[in-house]
Amino acid sequence: MVVQYDGTGYCGFQRQPELPTIQREIEQALTRLLGGPTTIIGAGRTDAGVHALGQTLTFDTDNPIPAKRVVTALNGLLPDAISAIQALEVPGEFHARYHAAGKLYGYRILNRELPSPFMVRYSWHLPAELDVGAMQQAAEGLLGEHDFVAFSSSGSSVRDTVRTLRRLDVQREGELVEFRAEANGFLYMMVRRLVGALVDVGCGRLGVEDVEAIRESRDRCRVITVAPPQGLSLIKVIY
Amino acid sequence: MVVQYDGTGYCGFQRQPELPTIQREIEQALTRLLGGPTTIIGAGRTDAGVHALGQTLTFDTDNPIPAKRVVTALNGLLPDAISAIQALEVPGEFHARYHAAGKLYGYRILNRELPSPFMVRYSWHLPAELDVGAMQQAAEGLLGEHDFVAFSSSGSSVRDTVRTLRRLDVQREGELVEFRAEANGFLYMMVRRLVGALVDVGCGRLGVEDVEAIRESRDRCRVITVAPPQGLSLIKVIY
Numbered sequence: 001m002v003v004q005y006d007g008t009g010y011c012g013f014q015r016q017p018e019l020p021t022i023q024r025e026i027e028q029a030l031t032r033l034l035g036g037p038t039t040i041i042g043a044g045r046t047d048a049g050v051h052a053l054g055q056t057l058t059f060d061t062d063n064p065i066p067a068k069r070v071v072t073a074l075n076g077l078l079p080d081a082i083s084a085i086q087a088l089e090v091p092g093e094f095h096a097r098y099h100a101a102g103k104l105y106g107y108r109i110l111n112r113e114l115p116s117p118f119m120v121r122y123s124w125h126l127p128a129e130l131d132v133g134a135m136q137q138a139a140e141g142l143l144g145e146h147d148f149v150a151f152s153s154s155g156s157s158v159r160d161t162v163r164t165l166r167r168l169d170v171q172r173e174g175e176l177v178e179f180r181a182e183a184n185g186f187l188y189m190m191v192r193r194l195v196g197a198l199v200d201v202g203c204g205r206l207g208v209e210d211v212e213a214i215r216e217s218r219d220r221c222r223v224i225t226v227a228p229p230q231g232l233s234l235i236k237v238i239y
Numbered sequence: 240m241v242v243q244y245d246g247t248g249y250c251g252f253q254r255q256p257e258l259p260t261i262q263r264e265i266e267q268a269l270t271r272l273l274g275g276p277t278t279i280i281g282a283g284r285t286d287a288g289v290h291a292l293g294q295t296l297t298f299d300t301d302n303p304i305p306a307k308r309v310v311t312a313l314n315g316l317l318p319d320a321i322s323a324i325q326a327l328e329v330p331g332e333f334h335a336r337y338h339a340a341g342k343l344y345g346y347r348i349l350n351r352e353l354p355s356p357f358m359v360r361y362s363w364h365l366p367a368e369l370d371v372g373a374m375q376q377a378a379e380g381l382l383g384e385h386d387f388v389a390f391s392s393s394g395s396s397v398r399d400t401v402r403t404l405r406r407l408d409v410q411r412e413g414e415l416v417e418f419r420a421e422a423n424g425f426l427y428m429m430v431r432r433l434v435g436a437l438v439d440v441g442c443g444r445l446g447v448e449d450v451e452a453i454r455e456s457r458d459r460c461r462v463i464t465v466a467p468p469q470g471l472s473l474i475k476v477i478y
Contacts, residue, residue: 006356051357071353080359114310117245118290118361120319 001040001059001070002086005052008121008230009081012048013055022046022082026057029077033070034063043096043237044103047189049229051122053106054085054236058096102166102238105191107179108231109199111172123176124231130202132172138201139168141212142194149218151194152187153226161187170198177202182238191232196225240279240298240309241325246290247360247469248320253284261285261321265296268316272309273302282335282476283342286428288468290361292345293324293475297335341405341477344430346418347470348438350411362415363470369441371411377440378407380451381433388457390433391426392465400426409437416441421477430471435464 005022007013015023023040030038043056065073067087074084110116110123111130119125142165149161167182179198181191197214200206205224206214214222242265250258254266262279269277282295304312306326313323349355349362350369358364381404388400406421418437420430436453439445444464453461 004356006359075354080354081356083354083356085353114324115314115319115322117243117320117322120245122357 001057001084001088003052003055003057003082003084005055005082006121007046007049007051007081010048012046012050013042013052014045022052022055025079025082026074029074030059030061032077033073034061034065036062041096043100044186044234046232046234047229051230051233053233055234056096056100056237056239058090058094060092096237099239100185100237102182102184103186104167104180104182104235104238105186106233106235107181107191107195107227108233109177109179109195109227110175111177112175121230122233124228126177126199128203130172130177130199131204132170132177132202134208135170135177135198135202138198138206138208138211139170141208142168142215146215147218148187148190148215150214150220150222151190151197152220153189153193154220155188158187163187163190168194180235189226192227192229193223195227195231197223199227200225240296240323240327242291242294242296243322243324244291244294245320245360246285246288249287251285251287251289252281252291252294261291261294264318264321265313268313269298269300271316272312273300273304275301280335282339283425283473285471285473286468290469290472292472294473295335295339295476295478297329297333299331335476338478339424339476341421341423342425343406343419343421343474343477344425345472345474346420346430346434346466347472348416348418348434349414350416351414360469361472363467365416365438367442369411369416369438370443371409371416371441373447374409374416374437374441377437377445377447377450378409380447381407381454385454386457387426387429387454389453389455389459389461390429390436391459392428392432393459394427397426402426402429407433419474428465431466431468432462434466434470436462438466439464 011019013022040057040059067089070087071084108123110119110125113127115125145164147162163183165183169180171178197211252261254262279296279298306328309326310323347362349358349364352366354364384403386401402422404422408419410417436450
């Protein structure tokens, strides 16, 4: 199943006792719809405040309800901040996370002096002028297969920190600066740390060549700025 | 001063004891900024859940702070859902409401089967197919100077219910149906009742000619559908 959500009011995707999470809401709705306790496996664990335009998840059920009807019925049970957009029957061995070939994330900066009440949940408000050309150059230096440990946060048990960054675009669209990052997988907080480092370049706090040097250092302490969660969206999971 | 706000979490613009309102938030922030109790006069009283891209308000102060600095300083004190975007010194007799020559409102419908977590605060989700051509025709029949009492809700003490509707556009933009309504003034709930009647036309519940007949009837009970507040925004106040 593919779902969208506004992560603003939630403590992230993953189920946590007593806390409002996306997983808990979806499991509660599915349990009600399907008439039996249902647990889901998501393709990725988005953090608190992070959104999804296309998060993928799998679940098992004995209920013979057609997949297509699950979408409409579930949307009647889910809170407004979460919508199912597609459901498909898949072979039992399909796993939303292990079978993902990659993920595409988007990040949005509102780059103007005045804040916007309509963008505050969906963007990082940065009044400082950004040199998008320099950011693009720095982004290019990160593409390819590398150890990205310097752009990850501790708190994850992942051992292999090599990932292939296939795409890291930065573009200005009027008052917005939009990022697209695609990789075979991302380390914990990696997109927000990549965006943070590129913003440091855009503001002149880092030089273009510093970003590649940070990656090569494999030193987590060298990345200073971490972009806040509300600008980030999981756009799609690639299979 | 011109302000923007996301009306979702508020009980409308106008101050009400014990309730969160836009006016209360702005008055609290101004009182803090200017160092003395400050009350504001808004150009219009948007309802609970209604947004503003350009609400105008006036206030008096003895504080010599330049108008331009009020915007930045106030945005540091206001909640994220409210932003000041412009401030100007005006003659003491200027009144935000009495001197308004008109108002422009926008209304947005998400016209597709699936709901969107990102549009739910800012649009009316209507899965039914809408005949926008018929809605446009019906809208044209409402333009001009008329008694619009049939499109107002009781609960207002206004005696003169004649208004000049200068513009009532309906346009499809992909999955959105967008309205623009401009008049020298609007009666209580008038935009939402006009939109509701046009949606009735778009769904075939009313014929094109019925809308003009409702206006001519001067009968409040004849308009059945009232568009919900979250699709509505006060775009600007015209002076």
